[in-house]
Amino acid sequence: MADIIQLLPDHVANQIAAGEVVQRPASVVKELLENAIDAQSDAITLIIKDAGKTLIQVIDNGIGMSETDARLSFERHATSKIKTAEDLFQLNTKGFRGEALASIAAIAHAELKTKKENAELGVAITIEGSEVKSQEVVVTPKGTSIAVKNLFYNIPARRNFLKSDAVELRHIIDEFHRVALIHYGINFKLIHNGSELFNLPESNQRQRIVNIFGGKTNEKLVPINEDTEVLKLSGFVGKPQFAKKTRSEQFFFVNNRFIKSAYLNHAVNSAFEGLMKDGYHPSYFLNLQVDPKTIDINIHPTKTEIKFDDEHTLYAIMRSAIKHSLGQFNISPVLDFNRDHNLDTPYSYQEKHASTPTVEVDRSYNPFKADVDVASKSRGFHSKTKGAKSWESLYVGLKDDSESTDKINIENEQQVQSLFSESSDISQNQSTFQLQNKYIVSTIKSGLLIIDQYRAHQRILYENLLKSITISEAVSQQLLFPLQLQFSKQELIILKDLKSDLECTGFVFKTFTEDSVEVTGVPMHVSESEVSIVLEQLVSDVEHQIPDHSFSVTDLVAKSLAKSLAIRRGQKLTHEEQDHLINRLFACKEPSVSPTNKATFVMMDASELDKKFI
Numbered sequence: 001m002a003d004i005i006q007l008l009p010d011h012v013a014n015q016i017a018a019g020e021v022v023q024r025p026a027s028v029v030k031e032l033l034e035n036a037i038d039a040q041s042d043a044i045t046l047i048i049k050d051a052g053k054t055l056i057q058v059i060d061n062g063i064g065m066s067e068t069d070a071r072l073s074f075e076r077h078a079t080s081k082i083k084t085a086e087d088l089f090q091l092n093t094k095g096f097r098g099e100a101l102a103s104i105a106a107i108a109h110a111e112l113k114t115k116k117e118n119a120e121l122g123v124a125i126t127i128e129g130s131e132v133k134s135q136e137v138v139v140t141p142k143g144t145s146i147a148v149k150n151l152f153y154n155i156p157a158r159r160n161f162l163k164s165d166a167v168e169l170r171h172i173i174d175e176f177h178r179v180a181l182i183h184y185g186i187n188f189k190l191i192h193n194g195s196e197l198f199n200l201p202e203s204n205q206r207q208r209i210v211n212i213f214g215g216k217t218n219e220k221l222v223p224i225n226e227d228t229e230v231l232k233l234s235g236f237v238g239k240p241q242f243a244k245k246t247r248s249e250q251f252f253f254v255n256n257r258f259i260k261s262a263y264l265n266h267a268v269n270s271a272f273e274g275l276m277k278d279g280y281h282p283s284y285f286l287n288l289q290v291d292p293k294t295i296d297i298n299i300h301p302t303k304t305e306i307k308f309d310d311e312h313t314l315y316a317i318m319r320s321a322i323k324h325s326l327g328q329f330n331i332s333p334v335l336d337f338n339r340d341h342n343l344d345t346p347y348s349y350q351e352k353h354a355s356t357p358t359v360e361v362d363r364s365y366n367p368f369k370a371d372v373d374v375a376s377k378s379r380g381f382h383s384k385t386k387g388a389k390s391w392e393s394l395y396v397g398l399k400d401d402s403e404s405t406d407k408i409n410i411e412n413e414q415q416v417q418s419l420f421s422e423s424s425d426i427s428q429n430q431s432t433f434q435l436q437n438k439y440i441v442s443t444i445k446s447g448l449l450i451i452d453q454y455r456a457h458q459r460i461l462y463e464n465l466l467k468s469i470t471i472s473e474a475v476s477q478q479l480l481f482p483l484q485l486q487f488s489k490q491e492l493i494i495l496k497d498l499k500s501d502l503e504c505t506g507f508v509f510k511t512f513t514e515d516s517v518e519v520t521g522v523p524m525h526v527s528e529s530e531v532s533i534v535l536e537q538l539v540s541d542v543e544h545q546i547p548d549h550s551f552s553v554t555d556l557v558a559k560s561l562a563k564s565l566a567i568r569r570g571q572k573l574t575h576e577e578q579d580h581l582i583n584r585l586f587a588c589k590e591p592s593v594s595p596t597n598k599a600t601f602v603m604m605d606a607s608e609l610d611k612k613f614i
């Protein structure tokens with residue numbers, strides 16, 4: 001039988017390699033930015049069109065390439081970064097596989113222009129699906145520009161698989177952040193469809209973080225510095241009271257390379273133990289410098305996972321360094337490691353000003369510093385525990401909206417009546433009571449109705465909000481003094497996208513600046529002190545949701561606002577308020593579930609009770 005094995009032609013091999021290296025436009029962005037950094041550039045511009053589907057271009061002012069190198073750079077396993085296998089153990093560059101450009105050129109139209117500093121002229125090469133189409137001598141500035149057009153033009157299945165522009169752009173911005181956050185000595189620009197999203201001047205790391213995530217980030221950051229033989233740790237963690245519900249501000253860099261590590265993440269979380277409320281994640285921007293010999297970055301083609309020789313030691317050093325810094329900055333209540341945790345004030349007692357039974361000597365205590373209170377604040381994340389006053393304002397939406405109670409549709413009205421008709425005369429003025437300030441219990445014809453007040457109110461607000469957004473008619477309360485709220489650029493992009501939906505709920509946004517927005521009006525049931533929390537929650541919900549692209553923004557806005565504004569469990573309600581809540585709930589289209597599809601009430605039949613008494 002004839003031999004059947006043959007070597008794959010280069011362009012096929014390249015396409016296969018591309019499958020690993022290039023998953024989406026953001027992967028190209030990562031590779032091109034890394035090449036520009038390896039080329040010692042100090043100014044790098046990233047230009048994107050249509051979230052990278054039409055164009056991804058990186059222009060740098062680095063060392064450039066000679067004509068031969070330029071041609072070779074598109075060959076597979078062609079790299080200037082390693083020569084021998086030993087070099088793999090002392091990597092100082094981002095790249096080393098020599099695969100990126102070959103892979104990219106196999107699945108897109110690529111245009112390279114490059115010139116070395118001392119060369120008179122540069123070279124321009126165009127390449128399509130691994131085939132060189134042209135090569136000529138050109139006048140071009142020092143450095144390299146690579147434009148990648150029509151990504152996946154020859155792999156329709158991959159192209160169709162790409163998500164919406166919003167999602168792909170989000171991925172690109174994530175990659176851009178990962179690179180820019182650690183290379184703060186380089187000026188980075190990001191331009192999307194002609195508008196400049198980021199222009200980050202050369203700066204220190206703190207300033208870079210602030211330039212990316214917004215001015216309000218500055219006060220959140222606690223510096224971390226630890227120098228040991230095996231690990232140099234530097235960077236910042238976020239103060240616990242600013243923790244987020246998403247993991248969007250968590251960055252590890254190992255030898256200046258962004259990496260993911262569940263194990264090290266655990267080390268950070270454990271340093272925050274006792275300071276974090278469930279479901280919240282600390283922010284961190286941590287740089288680990290280790291001997292390149294002690295890590296293996298070769299285990300993943302995109303190099304975001306690496307193997308450490310001695311993970312346990314790194315874990316221990318990180319944990320204690322972070323704990324120490326949190327303590328020094330007077331944030332951690334656990335400076336005394338032998339303290340009995342049973343004596344700690346529980347979160348919910350925060351407002352009660354109980355005196356702390358332990359005596360702590362804190363050398364860095366400074367009564368004139370604004371920060372002094374953070375230790376106590378950090379124990380109560382929702383320190384916005386609603387007092388009676390703000391509760392009233394929340395209730396406005398329930399009480400005053402008598403008009404919409406009139407609009408109960410007939411079907412529902414009948415339902416409600418049939419539920420309550422018999423019981424109403426039994427206990428005219430006390431047909432409901434509250435259980436543990438969480439549930440509203442009401443007697444109904446067939447037995448008992450138990451309502452979860454938080455979910456029920458969410459349902460009511462959700463339907464109301466949806467209605468006002470869809471019919472674009474909402475009552476807004478004008479603020480006497482407009483609020484200037486700070487957000488990061490990325491958050492502002494999201495807010496701008498949501499602007500028209502939000503304005504239908506009653507928000508009025510005046511001017512958007514680089515890192516803030518002026519709010520001049522808010523919906524009826526939002527109190528002024530809550531505005532920033534509500535909007536931050538909303539932005540974070542949207543950020544969180546984007547990856548699963550099948551969401552409707554309007555629905556998300558309504559859900560998020562309903563969640564933020566609904567009365568909480570633990571809130572005491574008067575009888576009148578309880579009745580209102582029940583009436584409003586059963587006037588809803590779908591009273592039985594919360595906006596996130598969880599039961600709002602349960603019924604207990606008298607016959608079930610009967611059984612218990614047998």
Ligand code: ADP
Pocket residue numbers: 031035036039060062063064065073074078079080081094095096097098099100101102143144
């Ligand atoms: P790797 O980065 O793993 O070496 P790439 O395919 O990304 O592989 O790049 C191949 C080679 O092309 C690099 O080793 C480098 O010599 C050269 N190169 C790529 N991009 C640039 C750039 N922006 N400036 C200078 N040289 C570059």
Ligand code: MG
Pocket residue numbers: 031034035094095096098100101
């Ligand atoms: Mg590379």
